[in-house]
Amino acid sequence: MGISRKDLKQVIVFQNATDDDLNQIIQNSITRSLEEGEFFFLQGDPANYLYVLVNGQVKLLQTNPSGQQVNLRTIYPRQMFGALGAVREQADYPASAQALENSSALAIKSAFLHEMMETRPYLSFDLMKLMTSYIQEMQSRYRELATERVEQRIARALLRLTVQSGQKVDEGIDLAFSRQDLAEMSGTTLYTVSRVLADWERQGLIRAGREQIHITNPHGVVRIAEGLEK
Amino acid sequence: MGISRKDLKQVIVFQNATDDDLNQIIQNSITRSLEEGEFFFLQGDPANYLYVLVNGQVKLLQTNPSGQQVNLRTIYPRQMFGALGAVREQADYPASAQALENSSALAIKSAFLHEMMETRPYLSFDLMKLMTSYIQEMQSRYRELATERVEQRIARALLRLTVQSGQKVDEGIDLAFSRQDLAEMSGTTLYTVSRVLADWERQGLIRAGREQIHITNPHGVVRIAEGLEK
DNA sequence: CAAGTTATTTGTGCCAGCGCAAAGAAACAA
């Protein structure tokens, strides 16, 4: 199952690409399909390809020498990942990309995009916009981790997920993530996440189940995220 | 005191610029000189200018709604800062830039660079390289903050500073930073930094004074940063 | 449906690191 020009045009970085450009990109790429749990690439691998997720869900994570890992971001369809390598030659991926469910992605040769960018300003330009948003997000998350307490960070993680993937439901929002996921996203442990969620459930803010969270009172969660509640 | 083409060429982002480009940049910019403690811009201001530091030292910091702040990075001469606004129109600075000592910087109109980039691929390209390095650094720091303990983070902060600004001395490295600075850089409090440094001094790793740290045993600090010591 | 696997909850103990406060030391001013 391939990807059409029209699909590719939905990708933020390619929104200004010409049809001819898109065709070239498609010609210089292949589709990779992975099962849940498999990796598109590992931290430290040479960054020879960049990816556009076609379907599924992919987690970007970084591991430190002693094996602990943190979630950097979750990738949804039509988003690009692994693009850092297209900018510097001979770069290595600074993070790993793991499929959270069966996923397929378009793999574009880094060197090819690199070359295209040298003659197509709009492309670098759109990629830069993407990068600035990453920088800002990482800066905010860094600040949050440094200055905010766990409850607040978990609330923020939930809200971020809501924006990215939660389907709005009349009486709340449904999310499908494990305590472990949440812990990695908010820089804490699954034990703490479990306790906090149990607490919120008692307060009637959410209803929690196995690998899913239903936010019944989004406003209350926002208040916690903002640090308005103690 | 102005800045010459030759100086500007030292700036990483402008390394591939033509003389004509550099002249244009100089013509579309002004020099701003600030006293210690003053701000080039504040978080939330419209990002109308980007800066190239000519001399002095500038701290980029982010503040949360309740006023706590974290250090994002320190800028040294010939480095660019506040560039995010050149990419998105109508952007606001996501952080504040404060002069750590009397400093002067070349202020370039964001809109002007924006325009230049539309016709000069090399420019966006070099700026992208800079951005990727920021992203990677923020990702690492985020991971460190999430998974490493205070001692380790302080050691890393010291090493980062060593690379950026420390003059190598035969028997060690001299750094001029306050406990407060170190605390903001490693996401902790000045009390903790003070205690940790006192401890290291007892172990003979460093000698510490008011606003300065002399690393006598760099290798030992590296070991702590790597997490090899308990 | 029984057994196995994976996710979650919860109790308990513990300590790293925070926050406050107060005192000391260095730098600066006049």
Next chain:
DNA sequence: TTGTTTCTTTGCGCTGGCACAAATAACTTG
């Protein structure tokens, strides 16, 4: 020199959140 400011140290109490372990609970598989 003496006061003032700024930076640093240190004692002390406190607690948020971690670590481990064990019990549930939910899902999967044959």
